[in-house]
Amino acid sequence: MTTLAMDAPDYPIAIEGVTKSFGGVEVLRGVDLELRPGEIMGLVGRNGVGKSTLAAVLAGSLTADAGSAHYAGAALEPWQVSIIEQQLRLDPTLNVAEAMFRQSDVQHLPEAEVMAAARRALIEAGSALDPEDRLGDLQESDRRLVEVVRLLADPRQLMIIDEVSTTFNARETEDLRFAARRATGGHRSILFITHRLDEALDLCDRIAVMRDGKVVEVVSSLTATTESLSEAMFGRVVTLRPRSAPVSATSLLSVTGLDVGGEQPVSFDLHEGEVLGLCGARDSGVSELVHALTGDTPLPVAGITLEGEAVTLASPWDASRLRIGVLAGAADRGSDTYFARNLMMLDDPAQEDYDAQVEDTAAILVAFREADEQASRLFNRPALSVGQRRWRELRELAAEHSRMLILIEPTRGMDLSAREEFTALLNEVTGRGVGVLVLASDESELLLLSDRILVLAHQQVAAEWNPIDVTVEQLAEVTRGEWPPTR
Numbered sequence: 070m071t072t073l074a075m076d077a078p079d080y081p082i083a084i085e086g087v088t089k090s091f092g093g094v095e096v097l098r099g100v101d102l103e104l105r106p107g108e109i110m111g112l113v114g115r116n117g118v119g120k121s122t123l124a125a126v127l128a129g130s131l132t133a134d135a136g137s138a139h140y141a142g143a144a145l146e147p148w149q150v151s152i153i154e155q156q157l158r159l160d161p162t163l164n165v166a167e168a169m170f171r172q173s174d175v176q177h178l179p180e181a182e183v184m185a186a187a188r189r190a191l192i193e194a195g196s197a198l199d200p201e202d203r204l205g206d207l208q209e210s211d212r213r214l215v216e217v218v219r220l221l222a223d224p225r226q227l228m229i230i231d232e233v234s235t236t237f238n239a240r241e242t243e244d245l246r247f248a249a250r251r252a253t254g255g256h257r258s259i260l261f262i263t264h265r266l267d268e269a270l271d272l273c274d275r276i277a278v279m280r281d282g283k284v285v286e287v288v289s290s291l292t293a294t295t296e297s298l299s300e301a302m303f304g305r306v307v308t309l310r311p312r313s314a315p316v317s318a319t320s321l322l323s324v325t326g327l328d329v330g331g332e333q334p335v336s337f338d339l340h341e342g343e344v345l346g347l348c349g350a351r352d353s354g355v356s357e358l359v360h361a362l363t364g365d366t367p368l369p370v371a372g373i374t375l376e377g378e379a380v381t382l383a384s385p386w387d388a389s390r391l392r393i394g395v396l397a398g399a400a401d402r403g404s405d406t407y408f409a410r411n412l413m414m415l416d417d418p419a420q421e422d423y424d425a426q427v428e429d430t431a432a433i434l435v436a437f438r439e440a441d442e443q444a445s446r447l448f449n450r451p452a453l454s455v456g457q458r459r460w461r462e463l464r465e466l467a468a469e470h471s472r473m474l475i476l477i478e479p480t481r482g483m484d485l486s487a488r489e490e491f492t493a494l495l496n497e498v499t500g501r502g503v504g505v506l507v508l509a510s511d512e513s514e515l516l517l518l519s520d521r522i523l524v525l526a527h528q529q530v531a532a533e534w535n536p537i538d539v540t541v542e543q544l545a546e547v548t549r550g551e552w553p554p555t556r
């Protein structure tokens with residue numbers, strides 16, 4: 070299917086006058102943009118401005134109402150474009166090799182050759198994944214890395230990376246930077262969509278800013294700053310400030326001797342009104358800790374108390390009964406189920422009815438969403454973008470009567486202005502005494518959001534840090550598995 074333009078001379082990709090409406094609402098209003106050969110072009114703009122819509126038009130999954138994209142004197146064809154979509158919809162039964170070559174001629178080779186090609190690509194990208202690993206068994210960040218390796222293994226003239234790094238930590242972001250630069254080969258182009266402005270400045274050569282359905286500015290990442298970008302996106306400089314909310318000394322949740330797999334079981338307290346950030350490498354036990362507290366994967370524990378009362382957290386039903394609200398990390402897996410659990414928190418269903426009721430509520434939520442999308446088409450109004458949907462879910466979660474919240478990658482997909490609103494929402498919630506556990510891969514985000522940071526390494530607590538005393542780089546050493554230096 071693919072004939073790659075490997076030997077093509079260096080031509081730019083010219084996008085001219087692209088418009089696209091949904092119903093009567095014009096989302097893209099004449100996008101002009103030129104991508105130079107070998108260039109990584111950032112694309113930033115507020116939630117719902119039309120970044121993913123432009124990506125879909127370029128990749129051929131949507132048809133523009135007007136305008137075009139050209140390469141080397143001809144229309145840019147969908148086979149010349151590959152895309153990592155914001156919402157991965159990959160079949161979880163595929164293995165890494167199948168996912169990697171699903172759009173490539175390589176998939177038609179004998180299986181042993183496919184596996185060997187996948188293994189080579191993974192090694193080249195510095196990834197420890199096995200080509201035979203099933204996607205369904207991987208963490209979300211690893212599934213996204215498989216997509217990044219796919220770009221490297223099967224490069225196209227234009228490669229679009231749509232919000233792939235929202236759940237990446239420092240090491241994964243470095244891997245992405247390395248892979249993206251290699252994938253251009255000095256003459257192919259990348260369109261890199263992100264809400265992490267510091268990352269755009271770091272990774273991209275130039276950055277295009279979208280506003281009101283158009284590209285309003287293209288700036289060099291050498292001269293732009295996060296302030297100048299936010300000014301161009303929102304018409305004002307948005308600055309996120311660290312939390313300075315007072316935290317009570319009263320313990321809300323007390324966990325003693327939770328066995329997440331290390332030599333020393335984990336013990337910690339979460340205070341009333343506190344945001345406790347969790348920091349660790351992927352295999353540090355952080356994820357196990359969180360999923361033990363959501364009741365999804367219970368682990369042996371000496372004791373848990375909530376507001377001084379001994380409690381059991383052996384199932385999602387227990388978490389729901391104790392009014393522990395959860396915001397799921399992945400937008401593409403299980404988030405409807407968590408949302409359903411949050412909505413049912415006050416219904417207090419009997420244990421034997423719980424799973425069935427969660428399933429029914431989740432099905433209703435899916436139906437509502439589909440109806441909402443239908444209504445958008447019927448009444449000529451745009452549906453919600455990914456970031457907009459995430460924000461709505463968070464607001465509803467905050468309005469619930471939770472005693473405690475577990476937020477996994479809470480601001481993924483949100484633009485800077487929405488993140489600013491999110492910090493205000495967090496202050497409001499913690500002001501009511503709600504305790505919040507936050508798991509965020511972006512170290513700078515974790516630093517901004519937390520009152521205190523619990524550091525895990527080798528499946529046990531390695532430190533407890535005050536965000537005032539640590540830097541993003543120190544947290545990055547932790548997530549890279551480089552801290553503590555020796556056991």
Ligand SMILES: Nc1ncnc2c1ncn2[C@@H]1O[C@H](COP(=O)(O)OP(=O)(O)OP(=O)(O)O)[C@@H](O)[C@H]1O
Nearest residue numbers: 091116117118119120121122451452453454455456
């Ligand atoms: N298939 C569709 N039908 C109706 N409306 C749509 C469709 N696809 C996108 N939209 C709407 O078009 C607008 C632009 O959406 P798009 O996803 O392109 O924005 P975005 O800039 O990528 O946003 P975000 O940063 O939140 O991902 C949004 O209001 C979105 O809901």
